[in-house]
Amino acid sequence: MASSVTPWWKALKIRQEILSASGQIDDVQMSLFQAVHGLGADKPPYADAAYYGEITHPTERLTDLLTEIAVRIGGGPDYLKSRSVTRLDQGMGGGKSHACIGAFHLAAHPEALFSTELGQRVAARAKTKVGHDLPTDLNRPHVVVLPCDNMTPGAPVQELDGPAVNLYERFLWRLFSKDYSLFERYQPFWSDKSKIAEAIKAVNRPVLIIIDEVLDYIGNGLEGAKKPDLIAQDMAFLRALLDVVNDVPHVAMLVVMIASDRDKIALSAGAQARRDDLNSLLERNGTPATVTEVGDFADILRRRLFDAEPAAEVLAATAAIYRPVLDDKAWTKNVWGAAGSDWRARWDEEVAACYPFHPMLMAIAKEEWSKVTGFQRVRSTIRIFAATVYAQQQRGKAGEWVPALIGPGDLPLSDSAVREALLGSGLVEDERTISNYRSLAEIEVVNNDGTAGTARRQDIERQALPWTAVNPRVAERAATFVFLTSIVGTLRPGRGRGASAPEVKAATNVPDISYTVTDADAVIEDLVNPDRGMSAVEIIPGQGNNKPARYFLSTRLTHRMLVNNIRRTITETERDRVIAEFTQRLASSGPFRDLKFVKAESERTATEVLATAGLDTAHTSRLIVLDPAQYSLRNGMEEASLAALTVAMGLGKGTQQLPVQWASSAVYAIVNTQRRALARGVATEYLARRKALAAPEVQNDDELKATGTKELASAKEQLEKTLKRAYQHVVYLAQPDPDGERYLDQLTFDDEHSSALDGTIVWKALAERDKVFDVGQFGPKALLHNLRDSDYGRTLSDIRAAFYSAPRLPLLYGGDRDLQQVIFDAVAAGLIDIVDGAGGVVAVTAANQVNLASAGLRLAKPKPKTCPICGQLVHQGACEGTSGGGTGGSAGSETGGGTDQNGGEEGSGPTLPGTTCTSCGKPVHDGACQVPPSAAEKKVAFSFTRNLLANPDDADNFAALFKSLYMALDERNISYLQGTLQLVVDADIAGNLKQRLGELGINGTMTDV
Structure with missing residues (x-):
């Protein structure tokens, strides 16, 4: 552009209301209702007649319309030179509301409008029409505005309608400016033309009646009122009014109703009949007009x-x-x-x-x-x-x-x-x-x-x-x-x-x-x-x-364009629903006996949903998967989820404390917040492709269908992979110290191949944390190690319940079957007894005979065995007779193993007096040593908390203790280990410990202090 030419954006000043709205002009669709009744911030700028005239170009048709109204109401004896009823019937956006507001300003604020270019053109044209100037106040006309697009049939607004109910009464209330006496005088005559004419004349001033968007009222609006009397009264009034306006001097009427061929509004049969009726009346009594043209x-x-x-x-x-x-x-x-x-x-x-x-x-x-x-x-x-x-x-x-x-x-x-x-x-x-x-x-x-x-x-x-x-x-x-x-x-x-x-x-x-x-x-x-x-x-x-x-x-978009287009239409609800569907399909229970999915509920809090989800199932290990739409961990978004889990695990305080019994056997799989965001994006892509493939234009096009099918399969695979990775966290109830407090512990999978949705992977990870026993890990020695002294004397049903309710006890891979088998094995090995209510030992010959539901049978420590002949305590194992050189053993050896009179082998009967045990040299009876038995292993448990900086000697003493442990481990004299050890060590040492722990498959937690 030549430098001498002022650019248009400098030569013209854009109106302030456009600048204030950043180009999104708010009041293009003018509202007659707001112009007449708007208050405060709701009163638009065009409610001012001068401003209206400033922004309105005086088109020929608008000027002609306002001239007709001006002459009719302010032309004195020449009022008959103008039409009484005008109908604006052009389509939407053609300027009908703009024209109605102009007519309102003409009658309500004639002096202000006549000062504008539009008003001056109207005055000039009216003078030409009647041969003289019109009075500047147009003889003080009264304006009755019925904005039907803001009126509900049978539901008046007190501030605007007073006591009026039907359309005629609303008209009277506005005609008489809220004068009760006049209103009550003419109220009964809703279809009486002479009384309606008399009412209009009673104002003793010119009258302009503006009825905007009348079809909104008489169409489906009246239909919705479901009041036959009201319908009859309103339609009778409109018929009478259209006839009366023609007969009363100095009265003009402007009615807005779009022509049926330009209005696509769907109407009921009754509403359509009323429209046709009013349309016929307007064609007979009124003149159609438009206020703008293309030029x-x-x-x-x-x-x-x-x-x-x-x-x-x-x-x-x-x-x-x-x-x-x-x-x-x-x-x-x-x-x-x-x-x-x-x-x-x-x-x-x-x-x-x-x-x-x-x-x-x-x-x-x-x-x-x-x-x-x-x-x-x-x-x-x-x-x-x-x-x-x-x-x-x-x-x-x-x-x-x-x-x-x-x-x-x-x-x-x-x-x-x-x-x-x-x-x-x-x-x-x-x-x-x-x-x-x-x-x-x-x-x-x-x-x-x-x-x-x-x-x-x-x-x-x-x-x-x-x-x-x-x-x-x-x-x-x-x-x-x-x-x-x-x-x-x-x-x-x-x-x-x-x-x-x-x-x-x-x-x-x-x-x-x-x-x-x-x-x-x-x-x-x-x-x-x-x-x-x-x-x-x-x-x-x-x-x-x-x-x-x-x-x-x-x-006819390419598949990529169609997907991009559909992507914008996908709602969060749709996205979260498909994520929930995929999550449920991908989740597997593994060794857990039950798999549950807790669905999000947007209308309730996370805590309320978990508290009422029915998760506290007895005697069942559960993997509970939480819906990502409501639950996640990390990234500063976990507070609500942790609070809900705390209550669900029975760790809540005060009113949040729930009677939860089986929390220890519930393990929760939860999504990572950041990875959830990635999964949501992938889910949106999947949904967009699924919808695109279902679109008719894709189904009817073989090439697009092939592309869509391939991309959908790829998107599905990506969503499954992303969701598995997103479920990174496991939360469970822990109590490593039997005398300590219960708390929520967390397990996080950092590798890309582990997922909390896989019950088998979760179980193995928990086995490393001693929360569960993996397959083959639970035996008699492990059972005895996990039993406390207080557990002896408890019923089998109590012992069974403890393995599901006490976090100090690991969950069992095979559940009740494992517990039955191990108790049976321990009884068979003489490590424990099953006794009845009287204390008598109950014999079991198979694992399935261990009745875990029994409230009468109890576990007990085994009693020392006694000789059935002499009643003395005996040592474990059978006596080896005279093989060790006792005098009583010689007879058996000389017989050479012959057979006695009863058909049994010689030497198999009761040992003769004087026989000694070849192990301890003590006398034996009936093949058993009479020395009380001594245990082959002992359970050792201890706990400690010590500040080694306060007493240097303690470090040496602990070093000696751990050296003893080292030697016992090195010589294979320790058969079972369980515990949690917390140390504060030098950073260099911590690195070495982490390496050693890794070799054992133990995930150590190391933090800076």
């Missing part, structure tokens, strides 16, 4: 967006800088003529009318967008252009490139306000297509931060050329124009599908001859190239000079 777009936009008109010299200078390229022969031959640029012939006038928008963009809005069914012409155009000028102005202030005139390629799709204003304007009606185009804008054109998108990357990566400084966003501009022409549907009115090549070149043009047609050709070639260009673009080949190639961004 008003540019004027309405400039008045609405900017607070002043541009200077004439700026308009002239801006038009002049385009002349060289508009007159260039190459551009004229290949672009302007082929693109059908009618505005080029009236360039100066078009620039003056459209500034700061390029005539090409304004032509598209007028000739193409306005013809799209569903496009809200005025409202949507204002939103799109307001967001655009704000975004471009911000670029200008930041020192970035801004076009001299905003063309069809200059709507910045990187700005969310612009993009959503376009997609929500009605140009695209189908929600799925809107979603597809939103994805296309980001992938093919430019992303939200302006750093990516196929077109944007081409601009960023382009090598410097003579024109790059004056057209730095050329590919993005071309892609944006293709995008705009694609979203309007399959065919553009009068032009066909998509954008023609000359049109795309025109959209990239800048007022600088350094950028040539050849340059434009190269840019477009790169943009539509199948290898490096937009992947979603469809190219319709050209056919000679008269039919150039056309480009169209298809919503």
Whole structure:
């Protein structure tokens, strides 16, 4: 742009309300209700008549409408020169509410409105119509506003409706300005035309009646009231009122009801009948009107967006800088003529009318967008252009490139306000297509931060050329124009599908001859190239000079685009649900007897869910998997989860203390917070691919279906792997010191191949922590080691329960079966006895005879054995007779092992008196030594806590103790070890200890102190 030309974003001042809203103009959809009844912060700026006149362009149709009303209510005896009832029936976004507010200001604030350009035009036209000036106060008219889109049938609002209930009463309350006496006088006559006319005349002032969006009330609104009497009264009143207004002088009525052919609202049969009835009455009594037309777009936009008109010299200078390229022969031959640029012939006038928008963009809005069914012409155009000028102005202030005139390629799709204003304007009606185009804008054109998108990357990566400084966003501009022409549907009115090549070149043009047609050709070639260009673009080949190639961004997306599009629609609830499904499927119990999954409940706390989940199962080892949606550990997010586990394990305090009996046999698998975040991302990808594969466009396309199937399988595999890794933590109840406190202990898997979802892996890890016995580890000696003196004398059912409820006792791999077998083995070895209630020893001949459910049988220490003949204590084992040289043994040896009279072997009967034990030399009887038995092993247990810095001698004494232990281990004199040892040592020593522990497969915990 020539340096002498003031850029538009400096020449024009954007209205403050647009700047305050960052381009997302809030009050485009004006509200008659807020203009009349809004208070404080809810009162919009346009509730001021002067401001309304300032932002309103006096279109011919709006001026005509307000003139008709002004003459009818303020024209004195000439009131009959204007119509009494006007119906605004144009579609959504056409300016109906804007017109109603104008009519309200005309009657309620005539002096203020007449001071504006709009009011002055109305006054001038009224004078022409009646031949004299209207009074500036229009004879003080009274305004009755019935904003039916803010009124519920049969449910009045006290502040606005007083005692009124039906529509007629609401009308009277407003007509009489809350005068109870007049209200009560006319209240009964809801269908009496003469009384309604009398009521209107009783005001003794001109009256303007505005009924906005009446169909909202009489349609499904009345249907929902389910009051037949109310329906009959309201419809009778409307019929009478429409007839009365014509007969009462100085009364005008403005009714808003969209024509049925433009309104797609679904109505019940009754509502449809009422609509048809009212439609017939309006056709008979009223005159239809619109307040805007396509030719008003540019004027309405400039008045609405900017607070002043541009200077004439700026308009002239801006038009002049385009002349060289508009007159260039190459551009004229290949672009302007082929693109059908009618505005080029009236360039100066078009620039003056459209500034700061390029005539090409304004032509598209007028000739193409306005013809799209569903496009809200005025409202949507204002939103799109307001967001655009704000975004471009911000670029200008930041020192970035801004076009001299905003063309069809200059709507910045990187700005969310612009993009959503376009997609929500009605140009695209189908929600799925809107979603597809939103994805296309980001992938093919430019992303939200302006750093990516196929077109944007081409601009960023382009090598410097003579024109790059004056057209730095050329590919993005071309892609944006293709995008705009694609979203309007399959065919553009009068032009066909998509954008023609000359049109795309025109959209990239800048007022600088350094950028040539050849340059434009190269840019477009790169943009539509199948290898490096937009992947979603469809190219319709050209056919000679008269039919150039056309480009169209298809919503038949590639699989990747479809996945990206669907990904944005996936909710957290869907994501968490699929994670829960996969978690339950991947979890395995292993040696645990039961596997439970605790599902998250968003409406309750983590503690409440665990406390009521029914997890305290008797005599059963359980692996309990917690739903990642509600439970996790680490990363500062674990407080609620730990609190819930504390209560569930029975460790809560006060009111949080639950009667939990079997907490020791419950082991919890919990996800890591950080890894959960990764799993959630992968779950979203999986869901997006699953939904994409189910989409009809994929199922009906063999190639997309094959791609989708392959990607879904890969995503499923990745989700399973990520979830397994995410379940990194195990929590269980611990009590390594039998006399110490119970507490929650944690086990964390640091390697990538272990998961808390695998019960077998969890069991083996807990075996290293002495929380469980692994297969083959639990034998008679281990049983005796874990039994305390107080356990002897307890019933078998109590012993069984202790292995599930006491954290000092490890869980058993085989559960009850292991306990039965080991008790049987211990009894058979003479290590323990099973006794009855009287203390008598109960004989068992098989493991299944050990009744763990018995409340009468008890464990007891074995009694010393006595000789059945003499009653003396005997030594374990049978006597070896005279083999050691006793006198009584000679007879047996001389017989040579013959047979006695009873058929038994000689020497097998009772030993003769005087026989001595070959082991201890003591007398024996009946083959057994009479010396009391001595135990082969002893159980040693001790605990200590000592500060070795306080007493140096203690270190030597402990060294001697551990040396004794070392020697016993070295000589294989220790058969069983269990314990927890905590040391404070030098850092160098700690490293050596960690290595030694690793060789034993023990995970030591080492922290700095």
